[in-house]
Amino acid sequence: MGKIIGLVNQKGGAGKSSITNALSNEFSRRGYRVLVVDYDPQGTQTMLFGFNRLSEFSDTEHDITNIFNGKDLKPINVKENLDLIPANQGLREEAESGRMGKELVLLNFLKGGFGKKGLAEEYDMIFIDSPADSGALTVGTIASSDYILIPTRLTFVDSTGLVGTLQTVIQAVMTFRLDLSILGFIPVAYKPRLKEHKDVLASLKQTIPQILGRYDFIKIASEDLFFDPINDRIAWAEAAGKRISIRDYIEKEKKGQKDIIYTVEKITDEIIRRTLILSELTV
Numbered sequence: 001m002g003k004i005i006g007l008v009n010q011k012g013g014a015g016k017s018s019i020t021n022a023l024s025n026e027f028s029r030r031g032y033r034v035l036v037v038d039y040d041p042q043g044t045q046t047m048l049f050g051f052n053r054l055s056e057f058s059d060t061e062h063d064i065t066n067i068f069n070g071k072d073l074k075p076i077n078v079k080e081n082l083d084l085i086p087a088n089q090g091l092r093e094e095a096e097s098g099r100m101g102k103e104l105v106l107l108n109f110l111k112g113g114f115g116k117k118g119l120a121e122e123y124d125m126i127f128i129d130s131p132a133d134s135g136a137l138t139v140g141t142i143a144s145s146d147y148i149l150i151p152t153r154l155t156f157v158d159s160t161g162l163v164g165t166l167q168t169v170i171q172a173v174m175t176f177r178l179d180l181s182i183l184g185f186i187p188v189a190y191k192p193r194l195k196e197h198k199d200v201l202a203s204l205k206q207t208i209p210q211i212l213g214r215y216d217f218i219k220i221a222s223e224d225l226f227f228d229p230i231n232d233r234i235a236w237a238e239a240a241g242k243r244i245s246i247r248d249y250i251e252k253e254k255k256g257q258k259d260i261i262y263t264v265e266k267i268t269d270e271i272i273r274r275t276l277i278l279s280e281l282t283v
């Protein structure tokens with residue numbers, strides 16, 4: 001069964017989609033069989049993989065809302081070792097519906113049970129990209145995940161939003177009796193020379209362990225909760241605009257910025273260490 005990593009932050013623009021894209025590309029390059037679930041009706045992740053019209057998936061075998069109706073859902077193969085379940089605007093309607101257990105639909109689809117095989121069995125790594133809110137799709141992402149990865153920008157406003165995101169995670173764990181671990185926090189668009197960023201990062205490194213320490217049922221995947229920061233670079237938006245991975249963009253057009261690739265590689269290595277999936281690689 002693949003490890004399921006949910007990227008959450010209820011603040012918009014935190015880097016969820018960019019990092020999901022970079023990591024899924026990196027893991028698949030290394031030979032891991034990767035599935036990306038775009039669980040955000042905005043469909044940013046789906047667009048990052050080059051699909052510009054979400055409506056093309058409506059009422060097809062790739063329509064993610066099928067999982068709410070017991071119909072088949074097939075991922076799309078986007079490159080070697082990398083499959084995508086694209087988003088669909090119908091997700092928003094499902095999230096707002098009065099359906100019983102709507103937060104657990106993705107979990108059941110990925111992990112299976114009651115005689116049904118879960119899709120996670122076919123992969124080594126599954127990344128779920130979630131929306132910028134604390135609604136049913138974000139809670140559904142948390143409920144489906146073995147690990148929660150939280151990217152965050154480093155302004156004061158972002159840091160206050162982070163507490164809300166943590167509360168959502170804690171509440172979901174309690175409500176659904178989840179057995180997940182916090183994989184860590186990734187500081188995004190960091191400007192090392194900007195005082196605000198430095199101060200916010202230092203303060204988060206102090207306050208977050210304190211907050212989590214109050215809930216002894218919340219597991220953490222590492223004592224050092226913070227990954228290396230990803231610096232503020234326009235290349236991320238440029239790669240997104242071209243619908244190519246950050247690595248491909250840098251290797252093709254920005255060779256002088258290889259440090260961005262090294263940061264992604266280092267975060268990938270660290271995720272492997274924290275989830276100990278090296279020995280389970282099935283290729």
Ligand SMILES: Nc1ncnc2c1ncn2[C@@H]1O[C@H](COP(=O)(O)OP(=O)(O)OP(=O)(O)O)[C@@H](O)[C@H]1O
Nearest residue numbers: 012013014015016017018132189231232233236237
């Ligand atoms: N390290 C970075 N430096 C500069 N810009 C970045 C960086 N990472 C991401 N961005 C840019 O920030 C914007 C928001 O990023 P992204 O879409 O990944 O965030 P998100 O959390 O998924 O947003 P949403 O909540 O809307 O889904 C994008 O334009 C992206 O290209």
Ligand SMILES: [Mg+2]
Nearest residue numbers: 016017040044
């Ligand atoms: Mg996004």
